[in-house]
Amino acid sequence: MTDTLLLQEWPADGVVLLRINRPAVRNALNLALRREIAAQFHELGSRQQVRCIVLTGNEKAFCAGADLNEYVDATPVEIISRNMHLLWGAISECPKPVIAAVNGYALGGGCELAMHADIIIAGKSAIFGQPEVRVGLIPGGGATQRLTRAIGKFAAMKLLLTGANLGAPEAHAMGLVSHIVDDDQVLPEALKLANEIAGMPPLAIRQIKELVLESMNGSLDAGLRQERKAFQLMFSTEEKTARIRTFLAKRPTRDSANHPLPNRKEDTTP
Numbered sequence: 092m093t094d095t096l097l098l099q100e101w102p103a104d105g106v107v108l109l110r111i112n113r114p115a116v117r118n119a120l121n122l123a124l125r126r127e128i129a130a131q132f133h134e135l136g137s138r139q140q141v142r143c144i145v146l147t148g149n150e151k152a153f154c155a156g157a158d159l160n161e162y163v164d165a166t167p168v169e170i171i172s173r174n175m176h177l178l179w180g181a182i183s184e185c186p187k188p189v190i191a192a193v194n195g196y197a198l199g200g201g202c203e204l205a206m207h208a209d210i211i212i213a214g215k216s217a218i219f220g221q222p223e224v225r226v227g228l229i230p231g232g233g234a235t236q237r238l239t240r241a242i243g244k245f246a247a248m249k250l251l252l253t254g255a256n257l258g259a260p261e262a263h264a265m266g267l268v269s270h271i272v273d274d275d276q277v278l279p280e281a282l283k284l285a286n287e288i289a290g291m292p293p294l295a296i297r298q299i300k301e302l303v304l305e306s307m308n309g310s311l312d313a314g315l316r317q318e319r320k321a322f323q324l325m326f327s328t329e330e331k332t333a334r335i336r337t338f339l340a341k342r343p344t345r346d347s348a349n350h351p352l353p354n355r356k357e358d359t360t361p
Contacts, residue, residue, distance in 0.1 A: 093123075093127060094112060095111070095112050095113050095123070095124050095127065096109060096110070096111060096112060096124060096127045096128060096131065097109070097110040097112050098110075098131065101286075104142070104286050104289045104290070105140055105141055105142030105143065105289040106142065106143050106144075106145065106282065106285045106286055106289050107135055107141055107143070107144050107145070108144075108145045108147065108282070109128070109131060109144060109145070109146045109147070110147050110148065110149075111124070111128075111146075111147070111148045111149075111153070111154055112149070114149055114151070114152075116155070116158060117151065117152035117154075117155035117195075117196055118148040118149065118152045118153065118154045118155060118201070119154065119155050119156055119157065119158040119159075119201075120154060120156065120157050120158060120200050120201070120204070121157075121158040121160075121161055122161060122173060125175070125178045126178060128178070128181075128182070129177070129178040129179075129181035129182070130181075132144075132181045132182050132185045133181050135185070135187060136181075136184075136185040136186050136187055141187055142187065142188075142288065142289035142290075142293060142296075143187060143188045143189075143190065143285040143286075143288045143289045144185070144187050144188070144189045144190070144285075145189075145190045145191075145192055145278075145281050145282060145285050146189060146190070146191050146192070146204070146208060147191070147192035147193075147194075147277075147278055147281065148193075148194065148195065148201075149194065149195070150194050150195060150274065151194070151195040151196070152194070152195040152196040152197075152201070153191070153192075153193040153194060153195060153196065153197040153201055153204075153205060153217070154196070154197060154198075154200065154201030154204050154205075155196045155198050155199070155201055156198045156199025156200045156201050156202075156222070157199055157200045159226065162228075175231060175232070179203075179207065179232050179233065182204070182207040183207050183233075183304075186297050186300070186301075187297075188209050188210070188285075188288050188296060188300055189207070189208040189209050189210075190208055190209065190210045190211075190212060190281045190284060190285055190288075191204070191205040191207075191208035191210070191211045191212070191281075192212050192277045192278050192280075192281035192282075193205055193211060193212065193213040193214065193217045193219075193259075193268075193277065194213075194214045194216070194217055194274055194277050195214075195216070195217060195218070196217075196218050197213075197217060197218065197219050197220075198218070198219070198220045198221070198222055198256070199220070199221060199222055199223055199230070200231075200232050202219050202220060202221055202234065202238075203221075203230060203232035203233055203234050203237065204232070205219070206233065206234070206237040206238065206241065206267075207232075207233070207237075209300060209303075210269045210270075210284065211267070211268045211269050211270075212268075212269060212270050212271075212272065212277055212280050212281045212284065213259040213262065213263070213268045213270070213271055213272075213277065214259065214271070214272065214273065214274035214275075214276075214277045215259055215260070215271055215272070215273060215274060216259065216274050217258075217259040217262075217268075217274075217277075218256050218257070218258060218259070219256070219257045219258075219259070219262045219267060219268075220250060220254065220255060220256040220257055221234045221238065221250055221251050221254065222254035222256075223254065224251065224252065224253070224254045225254040229251075230251070234251065235247075235251060238250065238251065238267070240307055241265070241266055241267050242265040242266055242267055243265075246265055259271050292328070292330045292331070292334065294325070294328055294330070295325060295331075298321040298324070298325070301321075302314065302317060302318050302321060305317060
C-alpha cells in the first residue's frame with residue numbers, strides 16, 4: 092500500500108474504505124495506481140471478513156480519468172503490454188459489493204471506475220462524463236458497453252460522441268447514479284449503506300450480485316434459470332432458517348385493532 096491509495100477498515104462490521112489519493116492531478120489513474128487498485132480488490136475479494144467495499148476520492152474529484160502523461164507517446168504494443176483489461180477485471184469480478192462514493196469529477200476512466208461499482212452515491216455537485224473523444228481516443232475501460240447498459244443507446248451516444256459532461260442530477264435521472272446527497276454527506280451515506288449491506292447474510296448478498304451482473308450478459312430465460320437454482324441453494328443455509336424464525340417470532344398478529352394481518356386461511360380468501 093502506498094500513499095496514492097489509502098485503506099481504512101472497520102473489522103467489526105466488515106466494511107473497508109479505499110480512498111484514491113493523488114490530489115495534485117485530481118486523482119488521475121496512472122499505471123502504478125491502477126495496479127495497486129487491482130491488487131487491493133483481489134485481496135479484499137478473497138477475505139471472508141470483508142463484507143462491503145467503499146471506493147472514494149476526495150471532495151474535488153473521485154477520479155478525473157487516465158493520467159495522459161502515460162498516453163501521449165504510447166504505442167499500441169505498449170498499451171497491449173499493460174494488460175489493462177486484467178486490472179479492470181479485478182474490480183468487476185470482485186465478489187463483494189462495491190459502493191462508489193463520488194464527489195467532484197468522475198471523468199473518463201474515473202467514470203468507468205465508478206461504473207465498475209455496484210452502487211453509486213454522488214454529491215449534488217458531482218460531474219460525470221467520457222471526454223476521450225476530445226483527445227482523439229475512445230473509452231478503454233468499458234464505457235461503450237456499461238454506459239449504454241446504464242442509460243440506453245441514445246443518451247450514451249450523445250455523451251460518448253460529444254465528450255460532454257453530465258451533472259449528478261441528470262445522471263441520477265438517467266439511471267447512472269443510485270442516489271444523490273449533499274456533497275458533505277456522500278461518504279457518510281456510502282458508509283451507512285455499506286454497514287447495512289455488511290449486516291446482511293453474505294451468501295445471499297453474493298448470489299444477488301452474481302445474478303444481477305449476469306443478467307446484463309445473457310438472456311432472460313437463462314437468468315431466470317440461474318436465479319431459481321440460487322434461490323433453491325439458499326435453503327441449505329442455517330442462517331436462512333434462523334433469520335426466518337426470528338422474523339416470525341417478532342411479527343405481530345395485528346397491525347392495529349382495525350387491520351388484522353392475514354394469519355388464517357379465510358383471511359386470505361378473496
